Amino acid sequence: MERAELVELLTPDGLTLIDQVGGSDADTDPVGTVSRLRAEGHSPALVSAVLTQVRLRRKAVGKFGEFASRMLFTEAGLEQATRLRVAALHAGRFSAAGLTRVADLGCGIGGDAMAMAAMDLEVTAVDADEVTATVASYNLAPFPTADVRHANAEDIDTSEFDGLYFDPARRTAGHSNTTRLTRPEDYSPSLDLVFGRAATQPVGVKLGPGFDRSLIPENCEAQWVSVDGQVVELGLWFGPLARVGGRRSALVLDGAGTHELTAPADSEDVAVREPGEFLYEPDGAVIRARLIGDVAREIGAGMLSPGIAYLTGDAEVATPFAAAFRVIERFPLDERTLKRELAKRDIGTLEVKKRGADIDPAVFRKRMALRGSKSATIVLTRVNGKHAALLCERIPRN
Template sequence: MDTENFDALLTDEGRQLLDEVRGLTPNAELAAATRLRRAHPPELVSAAIGQERLRQRARAKFGADAERMFFTPDGVEQATRSSVADLRAARFAALGVRRLADLCGGIGGDAIALARAGISVLAVDRDPLTCAVAAANAAALGLADRIEVRRADVTETDTSGFDAVFTDPARRGARGRIFDPEAYSPPLSWAIGAGRSARFGALKVAPGIPHEAVPEDAEAEWVSDGGDVKEAVLWFGTGAEHPHRATLLPGGHTLTGGRLPDVAAGPVRRYLYEPDGAVIRAHLVAETAELLGDATLLDPHIAYLTSDTLTRTPFATPYEITDVLPFNVKKLRALVRERQLGTLTIKKRGFAVEPDELRKKLRPEGVNSAVIVLTRIGTAPMMLLGRGLPV
């Protein structure tokens, strides 16, 4: 879709078509397109149907707002989900930010959250279609008075006079995901400089960023939503006491630290704890072990904790362990059959076996359920059987 076709969607005829195709299922697209093309230009019909497809995909990130918003394929893929954007916007607002430059603003996901938090936003992007979509989204959600969309090169944008700068560099290229931070667009080093240029700065990076690439004056935050790590952000100017932060959504639970010594390893005990992915990425397993009291690691190199005591924390999921055995498929299949296990939750860490392949070999059948943890203790592959615990 180009800007001309997109602009046509904003006309009365385009909006009428969008209303007509709302909720259209893939199986009904061909018949609907044939019918609508009798009364409307074919290009406009195709654009409307394509936009409805994107809106349906975007609901996972934007909820009910997606029905009023506009998207591009890359925009849906790369936009920050609203829950994560709301979290960041709330932190900027709590820091006293009132004017913010959103560099590489995309279709406006972050700008929308920031504007709703009471912050005036300059959203900058160099792609004309992306800018048109961002402006349309600001208008559709009643936020045009708080969001200025500007088509420009972010490296040439004057951000003086803004309380904060947020940068979300492109981390995908023509060949897919970019792993070298200096190959981001703009490069990580430039974005770090932009983050330092204002009173407060934030820079979105890949969750897998090496800790040695985090500047000493930055606070690194890893964010998970529903147990999935969504992003990492480098914060500047926050005066954070601790260099690392893990934040879990929903709920906004936050764990900070990064300076405790490594946790000792010990034998498997009654309870196994699986730290949240953001906790692991932030290297805050030791802080989680401290919250659990007497927890130790199963293995010095694997992020499973164990304890004799059940302690509830949002930062780790507990399981009660009933069996600890050397890994053996035949033995495991016999246990599954003997205990009538029909529902298996298979987890692994430091283990080469794929859960789906193992599940086929085990042929689970029955009314009971179990958790199977595949891991390595020292050089020995092990299987731990247990059960999930009620929240």
């Protein structure tokens, strides 16, 4: 969103129009909606901006639920925003630590700041981009304990706050079509500044889940978070925001609730064993946190192969930290053999999973020329170091 679009939107006419169009058939008949709005005398720029907001609000429901219907968004801001469910956990850390005046440095559209303000924390949300800061100001307007500043994080006097939350920009500047920054030294604010503040003040930091583990400071708690099977972030927590005794955490949020594994350090892997009747795929947060061994011991499983994040066991054990599969048959990893066997079993819908095998699942599925009426999962991997294919049945979670 450019500044001119935001100026068009932030008028009584613009805001009213968003609500009106949001309840219409803008999705099913976009051409008709544009024609109707133009016939009513609305400018092309306003019509375009309104339709974009309606689309983003609907897309945002997965992150913000019913709150999305009263928020404003930018494309990049929504993509990078913390899910409200996760933001509430962030805010809970500050509240539990007794920190009441928090600076959200790099606030984006204000998702984390909303959660903090909802817990009655005094939050100052800061963003270096004028449009983004204005959008955050609109989103935070209902919260009396929140205010927004358009400024660089580096220019904020943090001594007026008793807690800091950083969400460094990890994409190129702009409001749409941004690209991911791969080098931590290109983040804004820099991690040198972030970690420097953590030496003197309580600090929380949101980073991408693939952040280089070798760069994680020793004096913090590192928590990888997954939501409905997708790893969404790495949180680093310093000082009183870090929990005693836990330096590694895998937090799994799903439809059944919130589940967490914690440990003082990476866990040791269990021994490799012969494949059992059941295969387990640890959640991505568990893998990132390197707590696979703890999950294996909890469910009585062994490693399928050295260095491969699959577990195997003889019993079906329900756990929120791993997906379970029943192994139907084991085959050599040979495409002609697999194509023949899948056709013999009338498989037409195939979930392809792979670890330790240099295979593109989409290309593999196409080469199988599936035409059957049944479904299955095939795992292309290694069994005790040797390539193999495991035909499986996914076990639904309760």
